[in-house]
Amino acid sequence: MRNIVLVGLPGSGKSSVGRRLAEILGYPFFDTDEMIENRYETPITDLFRTRGEAWFRDVEEGVVARVTRKPRGVLATGGGVVVREANLARLRQWGWIVALVAPPELLAQRLGPADHLPLVSRDNPAASLARLWAERSSKYLSADLVVDVSAAHVDDIVQQILRFLAEREQSAIRVQVPGGPYTVYVGVGNLGLLGHNATVAGLSGRAALVTTPALDRRYGDVAREALRAAGLRPATFLLPAGEPAKDWSTVGRLYGRLLQEGLDSTSPVFVLGGEELGDAAGFVAATYMRGIPLVHIPATLLAQLDSCVGGKVAINHPKAKNLIGAWHHPRFVLVDVSLAAASGVRSLRAGLAEAVKYAMVADAELLEFLENRLEALLQPDPRALSDLVFRCLALKARIVSQDEHESGPRLLLNYGHTFAYALEAATGYRRFSHGEAVAIGMTLAARLAVSLGLADESLLERQTRLLYRIGLPTHFSGVAPTSVLDALLHDKKRRAGRLRFVVPCGPGRGQVVDDVPVELVARTLGLQPSPA
């Protein structure tokens, strides 16, 4: 998300608005006048008097240059910053220019005895401000956003700026489902817009923020502050990261804690975490008092581009993963790609494995995008990640809207997963990460497609090359292929499934193949036919 620069005449409220905005967005706050006063340990009026305006403007330009080299911030500028074009050029590149404007006579009334302002006369502040307005108004009025602060309270002004950011800094995808459509907001650094998005979705009152200790340390304050600014009252609940979040006993305790903290049948649950946390807290939201509103804030690439949309929630039973589950669509999803970017390379790879899945079975352009932008994605460049997430989610939203409960086109999204589940089960979920298992699974499924005469060898090679570049494995070793086959046949039996596989038959074209012969599956797993 771009930064925010507040400009406007003295008295327009730049500092108080800026401070509040920074708090909500979790950005550092800067104030040019304050920075100069601190540096010279002298009030600005005195510096103006002793050193003159030209000297002051030079110093100010230096401060602007310094601030605009920082990656993130909300900046309140001295009223005269806009006078220099060099400043404006730097600021425009760094962030959104937001002008706070009001009639000079109103500002004069608000200021009161104006002895602390260099260019405002003590006797007739209104006249001084009118003169400054005449000089600078064209600069103010060409800002990205102009807010009339005549009658507005600080909080209202902040909300107006948040609304502007929500529109400019987030791409929105609508998912059509029977329970009512919902929006997925995709942005970079837009976590601070959580509260605004919640208000748009009609959520209010007591709320739960469910997250992990590590994510809480890093993002908890921003999420809570954003919710509080929108009038919600969040209580925080910590779950362990990864699969342990989905334990029957862990989940059982969460219900009691929600009750204890006063969550009622209308209270929303905000889940800030990876796919496992979304599953676990999503299941609780689906069943607490027969279902309460759910908001996903996915924190890994896999959760962002795949699991946050679709409505699947589930917890584990000691005897089987995801045995206990429900369908519960979120009220909205906030995807802040900077969270995925910060989640580490192993997590990125797992997400990219799912992206390859989408590309192979449903989107040839996405396949090219992955091939062309892979370095940027792995860097990770947030813009590239944002493009990727948007493409995958738009695709998934379309598929989910057509097929809510996975009986038709949505089946395609199981590409690679039949083999992957078997591989994970056969190795006790310890040897391979899910992303690795999916990569191997897709390789096996593509090989199956070649054996069935449905795909060219070149398609398999193309996929293998891409997976290799991502850093994902394309074959397994150290596991007996027979145990993988056993796990696969057992899972198929359990799920009342036939020996059905999704296979690619061209770039971006997948197909569901039913009743694949067991012998062919065995051969694909590397098992030799027994000699006759």
Next chain:
Amino acid sequence: MRNIVLVGLPGSGKSSVGRRLAEILGYPFFDTDEMIENRYETPITDLFRTRGEAWFRDVEEGVVARVTRKPRGVLATGGGVVVREANLARLRQWGWIVALVAPPELLAQRLGPADHLPLVSRDNPAASLARLWAERSSKYLSADLVVDVSAAHVDDIVQQILRFLAEREQSAIRVQVPGGPYTVYVGVGNLGLLGHNATVAGLSGRAALVTTPALDRRYGDVAREALRAAGLRPATFLLPAGEPAKDWSTVGRLYGRLLQEGLDSTSPVFVLGGEELGDAAGFVAATYMRGIPLVHIPATLLAQLDSCVGGKVAINHPKAKNLIGAWHHPRFVLVDVSLAAASGVRSLRAGLAEAVKYAMVADAELLEFLENRLEALLQPDPRALSDLVFRCLALKARIVSQDEHESGPRLLLNYGHTFAYALEAATGYRRFSHGEAVAIGMTLAARLAVSLGLADESLLERQTRLLYRIGLPTHFSGVAPTSVLDALLHDKKRRAGRLRFVVPCGPGRGQVVDDVPVELVARTLGLQPSPA
């Protein structure tokens, strides 16, 4: 359900069809010829030869008289039973007459060497059978059901008779809900039609029968046999009766057992039990592999006339009853009123409390029905119970179809329950049965209506008289009214509810009243205003 009498020529398969039918319905099987042979320890042919047909027909008439005094049975009659009008009159009163018919020459072929049949010539059985057919066909063809058995296998004949019974012996109510409409079948003694109803609903394969040990002993075999006859493969799972069925840990184990017994994502769960069992097993069905088909076979009057329809399922958390729940509509509901009739007077009273609720807020005719038929209902007379259940369910089905998730008219069905929940909570769910709490709750709510000027004193009196006749309490003692008030306010807070009550304002007319003053509620509970 009426009994079944099979008539037809020798060789039409009356005995084998009757035996199988009796097995499925859980009815005793009788065979007049066999009974006579056993009594005289002599084959029928010999008795015919030595004593003559007239003697035999007299004995046969005595046997028919004896069998038709039994409450339940499937009776295979000797081919000549229909000859005497006295027999036919008795049999028609006792049950459905089902004739199995086929061309005489076909029956002759089936019989083979006919030495064991008195009226069939060994040399030309076809001619004998043709003669018998000429004499008796008008009797056979005036049966309630005539089945052509020429080409049909025993199982097909049995299915045809079950279909006939399902149509004649069950009233059907359709409930319209978004997930697709479902049917509630109401009958007396129709548990044996479970399999047929399951087939109509498209259910097949591996299935779970969830019930309590006591119900399993009494009804388990009939339910299983009926399911097996329809090609399902039921595994039985026992839960404790009452609230313990809804324990988090009990429910947790059930998931694992379903998995172990091979239940997959299409396997139906049949719940044979009271409202608590329906809640618990219903919740498991709602969440096992994200939801599997559910069939309610309610075993108490309360479950039959109220909780089996509506889609609410829930389990308990140590901190709150029904905290964890879902909406999961059944595929169909089988109400066999004879189960409620056998459930004991306390259970009947609890059901009648809910019936009074329906009557007071939504159905003036039902109120009169309850007043006029109360003795029969308490007796209990199954026909009266069946009428009652049908009226209540038809009403609930209409309300649920209009308002699936309890936001509009369905709120009326909370009449008496706000006070009842508070009373139960304040006494730790030990002092009052739910029915008793509801009766007291309705009395309090009706008193509130009088205080609010919404109802006449006479309406309250009419309700009190009815509750008294049922044997339900209309006031509480030994509990501090302040603790009831506290529980009520706490529950309202928890559920994000205002101080909202459903009150009656005329026979069959209820109304939701919002923001009732706390002082009025306190006074209704018997608390005096503190002196000024």
